[in-house]
Amino acid sequence: xxxxxxxxxxxxxxxxxxxxxxxxxxxxxxxxxxxxxxxxxxxxxxxxxxxxxxxxxxxxxxxxxxxxxxxxxxxxxxxxxxxxxxxxxxxxxxxxxxxxxxxxxxxxxxxxxxxxxxxxxxxxxxxxxxxxxxxxxxxxxxxxxxxxxxxxxxxxxxxxxxxxxxxxxxxxxx
Amino acid sequence: xxxxxxxxxxxxxxxxxxxxxxxxxxxxxxxxxxxxxxxxxxxxxxxxxxxxxxxxxxxxxxxxxxxxxxxxxxxxxxxxxxxxxxxxxxxxxxxxxxxxxxxxxxxxxxxxxxxxxxxxxxxxxxxxxxxxxxxxxxxxxxxxxxxxxxxxxxxxxxxxxxxxxxxxxxxxxx
DNA sequence: GAAGCTTAGTTGAGTCCTCAACTAGGAGTA
DNA sequence: TACTCCTAGTTGAGGACTCAACTAAGCTTC
Numbered sequence: 001x002x003x004x005x006x007x008x009x010x011x012x013x014x015x016x017x018x019x020x021x022x023x024x025x026x027x028x029x030x031x032x033x034x035x036x037x038x039x040x041x042x043x044x045x046x047x048x049x050x051x052x053x054x055x056x057x058x059x060x061x062x063x064x065x066x067x068x069x070x071x072x073x074x075x076x077x078x079x080x081x082x083x084x085x086x087x088x089x090x091x092x093x094x095x096x097x098x099x100x101x102x103x104x105x106x107x108x109x110x111x112x113x114x115x116x117x118x119x120x121x122x123x124x125x126x127x128x129x130x131x132x133x134x135x136x137x138x139x140x141x142x143x144x145x146x147x148x149x150x151x152x153x154x155x156x157x158x159x160x161x162x163x164x165x166x167x168x169x170x171x172x173x174x
Numbered sequence: 175x176x177x178x179x180x181x182x183x184x185x186x187x188x189x190x191x192x193x194x195x196x197x198x199x200x201x202x203x204x205x206x207x208x209x210x211x212x213x214x215x216x217x218x219x220x221x222x223x224x225x226x227x228x229x230x231x232x233x234x235x236x237x238x239x240x241x242x243x244x245x246x247x248x249x250x251x252x253x254x255x256x257x258x259x260x261x262x263x264x265x266x267x268x269x270x271x272x273x274x275x276x277x278x279x280x281x282x283x284x285x286x287x288x289x290x291x292x293x294x295x296x297x298x299x300x301x302x303x304x305x306x307x308x309x310x311x312x313x314x315x316x317x318x319x320x321x322x323x324x325x326x327x328x329x330x331x332x333x334x335x336x337x338x339x340x341x342x343x344x345x346x347x348x
Numbered sequence: 349g350a351a352g353c354t355t356a357g358t359t360g361a362g363t364c365c366t367c368a369a370c371t372a373g374g375a376g377t378a
Numbered sequence: 379t380a381c382t383c384c385t386a387g388t389t390g391a392g393g394a395c396t397c398a399a400c401t402a403a404g405c406t407t408c
Binding site: 008009010014016017018020021023024025026027028029031071122123125126127128129130131132133137138139140141142143144145146147148149150151152153 | 182183184188190191192194195197198199200201202203205245296297299300301302303304305306307311312313314315316317318319320321322323324325326327
Binding site for chain 4: 043045046075076098100101
């Protein structure tokens, strides 16, 4: 190793927390994924796309904005929307002002699929996350998540996301 | 909906917590995955297999036990070990007493790969999880993880895992 | 208006995962 | 022994993701 400093290994307690956290998160995601896939045939990430689209004004969003809002790569979103379009949940439309751009529209079928899937998904989230935690723990979890987010979110992405929300709010207002 | 009861939707506050938590977890996993993949060429799940194997007495484990310890499906582990064997990190060996069985041995190269990857990975975990949290938050996170785990871990799996640990302890004791 | 950078979005190859089907050996019972 | 059931592990197909390469359009600058 030469000049390299010794890595700061995790203490036994830190290891326990890390492994429990890691396991909990994995099981939680697997649980939600399986529920959604089995009951509604929708992968979790596609579900999130549907949710974001359904909340967008006019239920339309530029691909880039959709990628930003779902924290997905453009590539991933492009593949996903291609599949969702094939499923009839989303329709792509060219942007008239910027010919590079593309809009993703939520279709009736997409909204219906979302509405059919939502109750089961919400139940699963309640069952596996909200129910086993006390209100205090929930509050803590919110703080903790915020701290991690702040650490890992690059400033520019943050700014762009805030802008997007502000735009949404403007449109909602009128 | 007919006789179905109304789903218990999430409140605004619950939604905020859930979305932040979800986003934080996604970014955390993506961050660790990218670091490990770039710096060591090892996917996170394979890394976990290496860790578990390295801690096993004799650095050997039956496939089933390895699957249990890594909370992986047998199929996933089988695919993973196939790849890791191709990479020279693991060697499979037939079990003499139960001819259905297979052992997974950690090889020298596998241990070396793990040791090369570990410091960077630990740093990444510290950076993205431990550093941004206060000691109190960390304790809470441990509790929260425990509560989720307890909710989602089936009793039989739990018992099997405990047994495996006890066995390890026995062997360690000599 | 042409050259060169930047942005929007897609594509294809390769990887990891899941699911269901499969092989094969162990275990219990007649 | 033969029958049934169970357990250990593998396999292949197909889906989702990543990465890098690509097309195409906008934007600057001269």
